[in-house]
Amino acid sequence: DAGITQSPRHKVTETGTPVTLRCHQTENHRYMYWYRQDPGHGLRLIHYSYGVKDTDKGEVSDGYSVSRSKTEDFLLTLESATSSQTSVYFCAISDLAGGIYGYTFGSGTRLTVV
């Protein structure tokens, strides 16, 4: 996935613990997004960012927070992980607002909450 990396790739964590996922891009794109993917639901937007320190909620933001202190980094934090947050998390970037020409996705983080 050119210019966008996610870490970690896999993580197992216990219920109630905080977890932070990282997305790093080298494309200098202004817009960054966090999605989760679950069977039968497709990709659902958690949070997005339209610039450094500029973020907003998506459709499934409860229990998640984000931060963007640099153009290249967008962090997703699960404040107190629950089993319902077991999912595959994808970061995406776009150079135009809202991804009007589509997104480039990172390779994903598979998170399991036990």
Place this chain on the structure above:
Amino acid sequence: QKEVEQNSGPLSVPEGAIASLNCTYSDRGSQSFFWYRQYSGKSPELIMFIYSNGDKEDGRFTAQLNKASQYVSLLIRDSQPSDSATYLCAVKGNGGFKTIFGAGTRLFVKA
């Protein structure tokens, strides 16, 4: 009713055939339409986007948009086993950051 609906499949076609994938959406104000391909265990990859009614062709892929009927389709000509994947339809409204994804259609191309 889901905002973006796709048949989950699997859709099975023989090698060399045309695969036809369909998607319907509920928001009449939608402006941009996308097809992504996702191999098992991998991230989605943008194949095509379309804005205007009609057809848009790129190699073996053709996207078709009919805003009046609120559907968008993807045709894959000369299907290859390497086309076997899940295809995600995505729809973006006018303005804002909201892109809605369908749950995807699994395509299996038999050699």
